[in-house]
Each structure stands twice: as C-alpha cells, then as structure tokens.
Amino acid sequence: MKKRVALITGSTSGIGAAIARRFAEAGISVALHSKTSVGAGEALAKALPGASYTRADLADEHDARRLISTVLATHGQLDILVNNAGISEVIPHGDLRAANAEIWQRLYAVNVIAPWVLIAEAERALRGAAERGASGCIINISSHAGVRPKGASIPYAASKAALNHMTKLLAVALAPQIRVNAVAPGLVDTPMTQSWQAARELWRSRAPLGRGAAPEEIADVACMLANSSYLTGEVILADGGLNLT
Numbered sequence: 001m002k003k004r005v006a007l008i009t010g011s012t013s014g015i016g017a018a019i020a021r022r023f024a025e026a027g028i029s030v031a032l033h034s035k036t037s038v039g040a041g042e043a044l045a046k047a048l049p050g051a052s053y054t055r056a057d058l059a060d061e062h063d064a065r066r067l068i069s070t071v072l073a074t075h076g077q078l079d080i081l082v083n084n085a086g087i088s089e090v091i092p093h094g095d096l097r098a099a100n101a102e103i104w105q106r107l108y109a110v111n112v113i114a115p116w117v118l119i120a121e122a123e124r125a126l127r128g129a130a131e132r133g134a135s136g137c138i139i140n141i142s143s144h145a146g147v148r149p150k151g152a153s154i155p156y157a158a159s160k161a162a163l164n165h166m167t168k169l170l171a172v173a174l175a176p177q178i179r180v181n182a183v184a185p186g187l188v189d190t191p192m193t194q195s196w197q198a199a200r201e202l203w204r205s206r207a208p209l210g211r212g213a214a215p216e217e218i219a220d221v222a223c224m225l226a227n228s229s230y231l232t233g234e235v236i237l238a239d240g241g242l243n244l245t
C-alpha cells in the first residue's frame with residue numbers, strides 16, 4: 001500500500017504535535033499546520049520523515065481552503081484529515097453576559113466552521129484514498145464538554161457538541177469511502193490547560209484514573225482510529241473515566 005498522508009491542524013504544540021509524532025512513527029507522512037508558530041512547525045517538519053509545514057489562519061475561509069490546496073500540491077494526496085486546531089474561553093456557566101456574541105462567533109469559526117470548510121475542500125482527495133487501499137479518514141478532536149454539560153464555558157462546550165454531531169452526520173453522508181470519527185478528551189496536559197488548576201484538582205480527586213491525560217495518550221487513540229477499517233461515526237470519550245463518577 002502507498003504511504004498515507006495526514007494533515008493535522010494545530011500540530012506545532014499539545015495534542016496536535018503528539019498526533020503528528022505518533023503518525024510519523026506509524027509510517028504516515030504528516031502535513032503540519034499552525035496559525036502562528038512558524039519556527040516550531042518548520043523544526044518539527046525537519047525532524048519527521050516526509051513531513052511538511054504550512055501556516056494558515058483557519059478563522060479565514062480562504063486561508064483554510066489554501067491549506068488544503070497547499071498540502072495536495074506538496075504531497076500529491078491526502079488520506080487522513082485530523083481537525084485538531086481549536087480555541088477555548090474560560091467563562092463561568094452562570095455568567096451569561098460574559099459569554100457574548102463575539103465570543104460565540106469566534107469559537108464557532110475555529111471549532112466548527114473551519115473543520116467543515118477543510119472537510120468540504122478535502123472530500124475529493126479523501127475519497128481517492130480508498131483507491132490506494134484504505135478508506136479516507138477524518139478525525140475530529142472535540143471534547144468531553146461536548147458530550148456532558150461540563151467544560152471551560154458554554155460557548156466552548158456547545159461548539160464541541162456541534163462538532164460531535166457533525167461527525168455522526170458526515171459518517172453517514174461520506175460512507176463508505178470516508179470514515180469520520182471524533183476523540184473527546186477530558187483534561188489533557190497542554191499549553192491550553194497550563195493554568196487550569198481547578199480542573200487538575202477535579203481529575204486528581206474524582207477521575208477513576210486520578211489524573212488528566214498526556215497528549216501522547218490522546219495521540220494513541222487517534223492512531224487507533226486512523227488504522228481502523230471499520231469504525232465510523234464514533235465519538236470516543238477519553239477522560240480517564242471522569243464521566244463515570
């Protein structure tokens with residue numbers, strides 16, 4: 001089978017960088033991306049065999065489309081799309097005025113609309129993966145906050161719930177050539193959560209596994225989904241069992 005190519009958005013730090021390293025270990029060529037950290041992206045691309053790096057602001061629809069065309073021009077194919085880039089806002093759920101319309105629009109632009117634009121733009125290439133021996137694969141990185149009434153803020157949680165529902169709708173619409181799944185992490189130790197002490201204490205005291213995840217543990221789940229030939233429409237909750245308590 002020809003070597004597969006994966007685009008991982010937001011892959012110069014945190015969960016995205018761990019997925020890129022894990023995929024590279026599994027023999028997949030990775031297309032790295034970020035909004036700003038060009039130096040980190042170029043350095044990681046040099047370190048991983050067959051990797052490339054592209055900068056793009058996914059809040060800008062044209063830039064999102066350009067990202068897909070650049071990856072296709074560089075690698076000639078696209079087999080796996082990981083919609084990992086995302087933004088969050090920490091707002092107490094009862095403070096409705098603080099969660100204003102600008103915040104809703106900003107979070108939806110990056111967490112919901114950008115994955116949609118990228119999937120639409122990549123659809124034809126992903127369908128082509130089936131001809132190379134494996135189904136095309138989309139993996140959306142959502143959140144446990146999109147599954148249960150939890151999370152950094154209501155706009156963030158609702159944006160991730162929308163991404164989870166989109167995952168299931170597209171799993172039906174794009175089958176059988178393209179499989180679509182999501183990973184819904186709980187707390188993960190990344191730059192996004194560095195100051196989230198209350199969440200760390202919650203996981204320590206309440207989650208059966210007694211801690212948040214390392215980015216590499218979420219990358220393992222993504223790699224399992226990439227290597228599956230039969231899973232589609234699943235939202236895999238990876239929260240160390242917090243939802244059980």
Ligand code: NAD
Pocket residue numbers: 009010011012013014015016033034035036037056057058059084085086087088110141142143144184185186187188189190191192193
């Ligand atoms: P991170 O801040 O390290 O990574 C986020 C990435 O998104 C960055 O690379 C950034 O460049 C990119 N990004 C943000 N806005 C962008 C834009 N406008 N255009 C292009 N790229 C943009 O954070 P992380 O924790 O690794 O988060 C990765 C994903 O995992 C996010 O979707 C996040 O919501 C989700 N998630 C994280 C946690 C956690 O506890 N860390 C939990 C659940 C879900």
